[in-house]
Amino acid sequence: MSHDSHGHGGDAVGFHAPHVVPSMLFFKVLVALLFLTFITVAVSRVDFGSANMLVAMGIASVKAALVMTFFMHLKWDTPINNIAILSSFLFLSLLFIFTLADISTRSATDPALNEVAPVLDYRERWGLLEH
Amino acid sequence: MGGVFALMIRLHLWNPNTNPTDGLFEPDTYNQIFTLHGAFMVFMFIIPAIPGALGNLVLPLQLGAKDVALPRLNLSSFYLWLIGTILAVGAIVWGGVDTGWTFYTPYSIYNDRSVILMGAAVFLIGFSSIFTGLNFIVTVHKLRAPGLTWFRLPLFIWAIYATSVLQVLATPVLGITLLLLVFEHVYGIGIFDPQLGGDPVLFQHMFWFYSHPAVYIMILPAMGVISDVITVHSRKPLFGYKMIAFSSISIAVISFLVWGHHMFTSGQSEFAMFAFSFLTFFVGVPTAIKVFSWVATIWQGSIILSNPMLYALAFLIIFTIGGLTGIFLAILNLDIHLHDTYFVVAHFHYVMMGSTAVGLFAGVHHWWPKFLGKTYSRFWSRVACALIFIGFNVTFFPQFIMGAQGMPRRYASYMEEYQPYHQLSTIGAFVLGLGILIMVGYFLHSLFAGKPAARNQWGGVTLEWQSPSPPPLENFDEDPVWVGEVYDYSHLKAEEMSR
Amino acid sequence: MSDGHALPTTPTPAGFVPHEVAHHYNSHVQEYQSWKLAFWLFLATEIMLFGGLFAAYFVYHDLYPETFRVGGQQLDWRMGSLNTAILLCSSFTMALGVRAAQTSEKGKMLTYMILTVAGAAGFMVVKYFEYTAKFSHGLFPGAYFNPHGAYADAFAGLSGANIFFGLYFTMTGIHGLHVLIGAGLILWMIKRGAAGRYHSGHYLPVDIAGLYWHLVDLIWIFLFPLLYLVP
Numbered sequence: 001m002s003h004d005s006h007g008h009g010g011d012a013v014g015f016h017a018p019h020v021v022p023s024m025l026f027f028k029v030l031v032a033l034l035f036l037t038f039i040t041v042a043v044s045r046v047d048f049g050s051a052n053m054l055v056a057m058g059i060a061s062v063k064a065a066l067v068m069t070f071f072m073h074l075k076w077d078t079p080i081n082n083i084a085i086l087s088s089f090l091f092l093s094l095l096f097i098f099t100l101a102d103i104s105t106r107s108a109t110d111p112a113l114n115e116v117a118p119v120l121d122y123r124e125r126w127g128l129l130e131h
Numbered sequence: 132m133g134g135v136f137a138l139m140i141r142l143h144l145w146n147p148n149t150n151p152t153d154g155l156f157e158p159d160t161y162n163q164i165f166t167l168h169g170a171f172m173v174f175m176f177i178i179p180a181i182p183g184a185l186g187n188l189v190l191p192l193q194l195g196a197k198d199v200a201l202p203r204l205n206l207s208s209f210y211l212w213l214i215g216t217i218l219a220v221g222a223i224v225w226g227g228v229d230t231g232w233t234f235y236t237p238y239s240i241y242n243d244r245s246v247i248l249m250g251a252a253v254f255l256i257g258f259s260s261i262f263t264g265l266n267f268i269v270t271v272h273k274l275r276a277p278g279l280t281w282f283r284l285p286l287f288i289w290a291i292y293a294t295s296v297l298q299v300l301a302t303p304v305l306g307i308t309l310l311l312l313v314f315e316h317v318y319g320i321g322i323f324d325p326q327l328g329g330d331p332v333l334f335q336h337m338f339w340f341y342s343h344p345a346v347y348i349m350i351l352p353a354m355g356v357i358s359d360v361i362t363v364h365s366r367k368p369l370f371g372y373k374m375i376a377f378s379s380i381s382i383a384v385i386s387f388l389v390w391g392h393h394m395f396t397s398g399q400s401e402f403a404m405f406a407f408s409f410l411t412f413f414v415g416v417p418t419a420i421k422v423f424s425w426v427a428t429i430w431q432g433s434i435i436l437s438n439p440m441l442y443a444l445a446f447l448i449i450f451t452i453g454g455l456t457g458i459f460l461a462i463l464n465l466d467i468h469l470h471d472t473y474f475v476v477a478h479f480h481y482v483m484m485g486s487t488a489v490g491l492f493a494g495v496h497h498w499w500p501k502f503l504g505k506t507y508s509r510f511w512s513r514v515a516c517a518l519i520f521i522g523f524n525v526t527f528f529p530q531f532i533m534g535a536q537g538m539p540r541r542y543a544s545y546m547e548e549y550q551p552y553h554q555l556s557t558i559g560a561f562v563l564g565l566g567i568l569i570m571v572g573y574f575l576h577s578l579f580a581g582k583p584a585a586r587n588q589w590g591g592v593t594l595e596w597q598s599p600s601p602p603p604l605e606n607f608d609e610d611p612v613w614v615g616e617v618y619d620y621s622h623l624k625a626e627e628m629s630r
Numbered sequence: 631m632s633d634g635h636a637l638p639t640t641p642t643p644a645g646f647v648p649h650e651v652a653h654h655y656n657s658h659v660q661e662y663q664s665w666k667l668a669f670w671l672f673l674a675t676e677i678m679l680f681g682g683l684f685a686a687y688f689v690y691h692d693l694y695p696e697t698f699r700v701g702g703q704q705l706d707w708r709m710g711s712l713n714t715a716i717l718l719c720s721s722f723t724m725a726l727g728v729r730a731a732q733t734s735e736k737g738k739m740l741t742y743m744i745l746t747v748a749g750a751a752g753f754m755v756v757k758y759f760e761y762t763a764k765f766s767h768g769l770f771p772g773a774y775f776n777p778h779g780a781y782a783d784a785f786a787g788l789s790g791a792n793i794f795f796g797l798y799f800t801m802t803g804i805h806g807l808h809v810l811i812g813a814g815l816i817l818w819m820i821k822r823g824a825a826g827r828y829h830s831g832h833y834l835p836v837d838i839a840g841l842y843w844h845l846v847d848l849i850w851i852f853l854f855p856l857l858y859l860v861p
Contacts, residue, residue, distance in 0.1 A: 014657025018732035030722040037714050044859035052861035063851045071725045072844045081670040088674035091300045092681035094387050099336045102403035103689050197654040200664040265671045273664045303675040307682035319773025320796035322686050328790045337682055
């Protein structure tokens with residue numbers, strides 16, 4: 001094997017050298033994240049109607065992107081690691097899209113299907129919670 | 132174990148049991164038996180079979196690697212599988228599970244608590260599957276021999292890679308679904324329980340988000356095996372190499388878009404049914420590309436009717452039937468009629484048992500001499516192959532007919548009109564069982580008294596045939612380097628060509 | 631091949647334990663990149679796992695919008711914000727800890743990791759107070775949901791409150807479990823780091839523990855607005 005010749009002191013070609021990022025950059029990211037948290041709380045007091053969820057998830061996504069890009073070093077990482085993690089978000093969105101597509105179009109066919117079932121108190125199933 | 136359950140089911144269905152207590156088993160016991168047959172076969176056998184058994188051996192060799200990238204993770208994946216299986220057996224002892232392998236809510240919430248144990252078992256086995264897939268992806272990306280570029284990889288690797296992507300991305304959703312089912316038992320979280328305001332159809336969405344891709348987790352590795360076996364035993368480069376490679380990946384991606392076709396009768400919205408039915412047809416395209424490419428590879432090849440090749444041919448026939456009947460089921464209005472009938476049972480057995488298991492047998496016969504360094508009986512292996520092929524078709528073809536006539540699945544009793552079909556099916560099952568028994572027999576014989584195998588038993592040109600049989604500890608005597616194109620038989624020696 | 635030979639090691643600063651590259655890898659780069667890719671894939675599975683819970687959340691948010699709004703008001707947004715800040719800061723200290731491992735600054739590395747574990751502990755303490763408060767009001771998950779007094783009035787005429795709290799406890803519970811696992815990993819890194827095992831020639835385990843910790847933060851970033859400030 002070609003690397004057998006390399007003893008202590010390592011292998012100049014095959015050694016992974018760390019990529020060191022300035023501490024100040026991390027600090028700036030932290031400040032941005034805390035500021036965005038403040039924004040998250042602030043916008044929750046404003047009513048954007050049906051866009052509420054989009055706004056909240058949009059801000060959260062920006063925060064998540066900051067954490068992944070800088071804290072998790074994705075910016076300096078190999079493309080395949082970026083693809084690996086992004087594909088999970090992509091495929092997750094498929095789960096959301098199709099499931100919600102079903103739930104939100106059910107009333108179009110039969111309103112009865114969309115009625116909420118009555119909540120029965122069946123806790124005695126386990127003979128628990130007598131109070 | 133799953134096979135024994137299957138034979139028990141077939142024995143029970145010999146008679147119509149018009150009076151439910153007439154049968155070999157009580158109806159409740161019957162329900163437990165088919166659940167165990169399904170759950171054991173799906174989660175404990177078919178899903179891990181090809182990646183776990185063949186993949187771990189063949190993949191590093193075909194890549195020219197010393198081992199998989201993370202050997203300890205691999206070991207832990209095996210232990211997880213073992214613990215999961217023990218828990219599943221525990222669930223049987225603890226009272227048995229009778230929900231069917233799909234664990235549909237709300238029934239699975241209200242029945243016996245051994246569902247908790249079974250859920251935990253499948254959760255662990257799911258993680259075992261994830262770790263295997265993860266390991267393979269890393270190995271393919273990082274441990275290829277110098278010169279072995281992506282488009283020089285054997286197609287078995289491509290198929291396993293596509294499978295691994297599915298395992299990594301889909302299995303966690305099954306994990307959380309079963310965890311939620313367990314929570315449903317523990318503290319009635321309510322999200323799958325209509326009595327608590329939940330929506331049981333959500334369970335089906337989340338379950339099939341995994342379990343539909345899981346169908347491809349089962350079949351893709353078999354397709355990979357068949358690609359490799361066909362090219363080696365036809366002595367011809369694969370027709371449409373890149374198309375087969377891409378079709379594996381596109382099957383993997385499309386499989387995430389079609390899960391709703393399992394739920395046409397479950398009360399999802401018409402819009403969702405329409406969308407899922409439409410998208411399902413797209414699966415046919417890459418699948419057909421594969422079948423046509425295999426046939427085109429065999430055409431004018433120097434075919435050697437060795438045992439693996441016989442299995443590969445059996446695979447082609449069975450898989451084509453299985454695949455075509457899948458298109459019937461994708462048609463929304465036809466599926467409403469065929470849903471939950473034996474037609475569906477026959478369809479997925481043609482794909483799962485007839486294709487995946489036959490693919491596994493092809494692979495085992497193909498690589499057996501490589502890994503154990505022993506040959507097996509040519510005569511008996513042909514007998515077994517014939518019995519399996521005939522037995523399989525006799526078992527499951529009548530089920531298509533019964534299903535189309537309306538015989539529902541999972542029933543312990545049936546109308547007398549169906550009896551001839553059921554009896555034929557039972558006879559077939561025992562022929563199939565006999566074939567497998569013979570196979571076990573000659574493999575055992577080979578293990579203890581087989582003749583030594585050659586380094587390159589079949590005249591293959593991928594990297595695994597450059598390693599000695601059986602391979603040494605780190606797979607190769609010296610680090611392999613890949614030169615030339617994939618599946619290039621032009622420089623094969625004459626004696627290897629004709630073997 | 632490797633029998634009788636010393637395995638190749640990476641460059642090691644004075645006073646640290648050298649790292650041997652495992653025998654089945656051809657180089658340290660290969661080893662490092664394999665582990666990194668494997669761990670990113672693992673994180674992808676974690677995201678898919680939580681994704682199932684998020685899917686359930688979105689579905690019931692769609693079916694019971696009013697209940698979820700009221701449910702969110704029962705949670706203390708100040709506690710939630712405090713925990714968000716704690717996690718963000720601990721993520722920051724962990725990033726610095728990994729950086730210190732890269733530059734072989736052992737003392738700094740240990741300090742930052744201890745700060746991170748302290749953050750984890752702080753998070754769990756806040757969580758403890760939140761959970762006990764909910765329990766004392768009868769806001770139990772799922773079938774045990776049995777609100778007292780004013781809390782029962784808040785949900786009068788609304789169905790699905792049991793599901794909101796079922797999801798709240800399940801999501802934060804599984805997340806809390808991840809906090810504990812992450813803290814455990816970092817404690818293990820502290821122990822081994824103190825023995826001088828991590829340095830510029832081998833910081834992979836610290837890196838991986840860090841990635842796990844950032845993931846815990848990442849999930850909380852989504853949980854916080856969805857549960858405490860129901861949009």
